[in-house]
Amino acid sequence: MIRIFGIKYDGLIKKGDNLAKITIESLRRNGVEVENRDVVTLTHVAVSKALGYTIRLSEVKPSPLAVALADRLRKPPEEVEIILRESREIVRLSGGRIITRNRGGIVCANSGIDLSNVDGGLSMAFQPRNPDRVARKIRKQFLDENVEVGVIITDSFERPFRMGQVNMAIGCAGVAPIRDLRGKTDLFGYVLRFKQMAIVDELAAASELVTGSSSEGFIGALVKGYQYDFSDDGVKSILRSRKTDLFL
Amino acid sequence: MIRIFGIKYDGLIKKGDNLAKITIESLRRNGVEVENRDVVTLTHVAVSKALGYTIRLSEVKPSPLAVALADRLRKPPEEVEIILRESREIVRLSGGRIITRNRGGIVCANSGIDLSNVDGGLSMAFQPRNPDRVARKIRKQFLDENVEVGVIITDSFERPFRMGQVNMAIGCAGVAPIRDLRGKTDLFGYVLRFKQMAIVDELAAASELVTGSSSEGFIGALVKGYQYDFSDDGVKSILRSRKTDLFL
Numbered sequence: 001m002i003r004i005f006g007i008k009y010d011g012l013i014k015k016g017d018n019l020a021k022i023t024i025e026s027l028r029r030n031g032v033e034v035e036n037r038d039v040v041t042l043t044h045v046a047v048s049k050a051l052g053y054t055i056r057l058s059e060v061k062p063s064p065l066a067v068a069l070a071d072r073l074r075k076p077p078e079e080v081e082i083i084l085r086e087s088r089e090i091v092r093l094s095g096g097r098i099i100t101r102n103r104g105g106i107v108c109a110n111s112g113i114d115l116s117n118v119d120g121g122l123s124m125a126f127q128p129r130n131p132d133r134v135a136r137k138i139r140k141q142f143l144d145e146n147v148e149v150g151v152i153i154t155d156s157f158e159r160p161f162r163m164g165q166v167n168m169a170i171g172c173a174g175v176a177p178i179r180d181l182r183g184k185t186d187l188f189g190y191v192l193r194f195k196q197m198a199i200v201d202e203l204a205a206a207s208e209l210v211t212g213s214s215s216e217g218f219i220g221a222l223v224k225g226y227q228y229d230f231s232d233d234g235v236k237s238i239l240r241s242r243k244t245d246l247f248l
Numbered sequence: 249m250i251r252i253f254g255i256k257y258d259g260l261i262k263k264g265d266n267l268a269k270i271t272i273e274s275l276r277r278n279g280v281e282v283e284n285r286d287v288v289t290l291t292h293v294a295v296s297k298a299l300g301y302t303i304r305l306s307e308v309k310p311s312p313l314a315v316a317l318a319d320r321l322r323k324p325p326e327e328v329e330i331i332l333r334e335s336r337e338i339v340r341l342s343g344g345r346i347i348t349r350n351r352g353g354i355v356c357a358n359s360g361i362d363l364s365n366v367d368g369g370l371s372m373a374f375q376p377r378n379p380d381r382v383a384r385k386i387r388k389q390f391l392d393e394n395v396e397v398g399v400i401i402t403d404s405f406e407r408p409f410r411m412g413q414v415n416m417a418i419g420c421a422g423v424a425p426i427r428d429l430r431g432k433t434d435l436f437g438y439v440l441r442f443k444q445m446a447i448v449d450e451l452a453a454a455s456e457l458v459t460g461s462s463s464e465g466f467i468g469a470l471v472k473g474y475q476y477d478f479s480d481d482g483v484k485s486i487l488r489s490r491k492t493d494l495f496l
Contacts, residue, residue: 120436164446188368198412206454
């Protein structure tokens with residue numbers, strides 16, 4: 001049996017905040033202890049605010065390209081400027097939508113920048129450029145509090161083929177992103193040829209079931225009872241390149 | 249707090265089995281009661297076996313097209329024949345991989361047919377052609393046992409941009425596939441413009457955290473404590489057409 005608890009924080013995350021301490025204390029206030037081998041997922045907006053990865057729209061000077069695109073995308077030029085600045089490659093630009101590979105290597109709409117839950121639309125939060133390293137740092141913060149957990153930084157994304165967004169991992173530490181069942185046998189002894197579960201994305205998706213409400217101040221989720229393997233491979237290890245992807 | 253229990257079944261699912269009864273009895277044996285407003289997820293292989301949606305490879309006569317493709321895909325011609333038979337459209341055919349839109353409208357590799365956990369590689373299970381209707385039927389089976397649940401039929405899929413498979417919904421009943429937060433305000437009163445959580449896919453992903461092991465006979469999962477809206481819109485309502493998809 002797996003249990004998932006929302007990490008509710010009544011304050012506002014500020015630059016320099018220790019997210020491990022905030023997580024442990026917020027959960028404790030609700031009678032829940034973070035224990036060894038738990039998984040902690042944190043939303044990228046909470047992480048980006050703690051790291052100071054935010055920028056005020058009023059401080060952004062849009063490039064001519066951003067100004068030209070802003071009209072087409074029906075977004076403020078300042079927002080488009082940040083989308084371009086955080087991108088490494090434009091994957092699709094069509095019908096008012098822009099899909100990029102961002103600096104962290106994640107393929108998503110708008111380079112994964114966020115206006116919501118930052119400060120009411122005046123500032124944007126952007127994703128960490130090396131989210132796996134940030135996850136390792138936060139994992140270290142937990143170790144400093146004497147608890148060994150897997151850490152996943154999440155963001156919710158549109159995806160091809162289906163409407164609606166799903167929460168996914170953008171960075172992880174201490175938890176192997178893939179559970180590899182290739183070579184294992186099924187109920188009948190048939191050898192599985194393809195089965196590789198992307199468990200960090202499944203843990204991220206599961207987390208949004210408790211963090212999902214827009215205005216209730218959840219910064220992430222605590223997952224108890226899930227057995228995983230240790231690894232610091234990170235989310236980077238499961239990102240496809242153009243060469244291995246049929247849709248890029 | 250959300251709790252997720254694996255539905256472990258020691259027997260083998262046969263054509264005609266009542267999955268609601270099996271679910272309720274299997275969980276009860278482990279001290280867990282299915283209650284109103286729970287969500288039950290069932291793997292498509294269990295569902296297809298109960299419906300008799302399986303076919304013995306030895307009974308399949310491959311078409312010339314299937315024979316020609318078999319070499320390229322490095323699969324038995326009989327398997328390729330079923331992939332083609334279950335497809336409505338070939339989306340990608342590249343590097344030994346075939347992505348189709350299957351008869352149920354789902355875009356996935358190999359039309360979503362499965363060799364594993366059927367009978368040791370002799371037969372294949374294919375997805376229901378109308379998975380939402382099947383989900384409604386199973387929901388009715390639960391109602392006949394006096395419990396009102398949301399039902400999700402799941403399958404695990406490769407996806408663009410990332411390696412590894414993630415479990416997703418192919419059909420659902422009694423649970424609204426999308427939780428629409430557009431128009432709601434965030435922590436700061438900023439109005440959310442895009443947020444539509446694909447919660448049936450997140451529930452499916454969460455389920456595989458307990459059903460994932462290949463050889464332990466889990467047919468699905470029971471989710472307790474998740475608040476959802478009622479709807480019979482089904483998964484069909486969130487499938488993108490070519491026109492609204494940037495990657496088809």
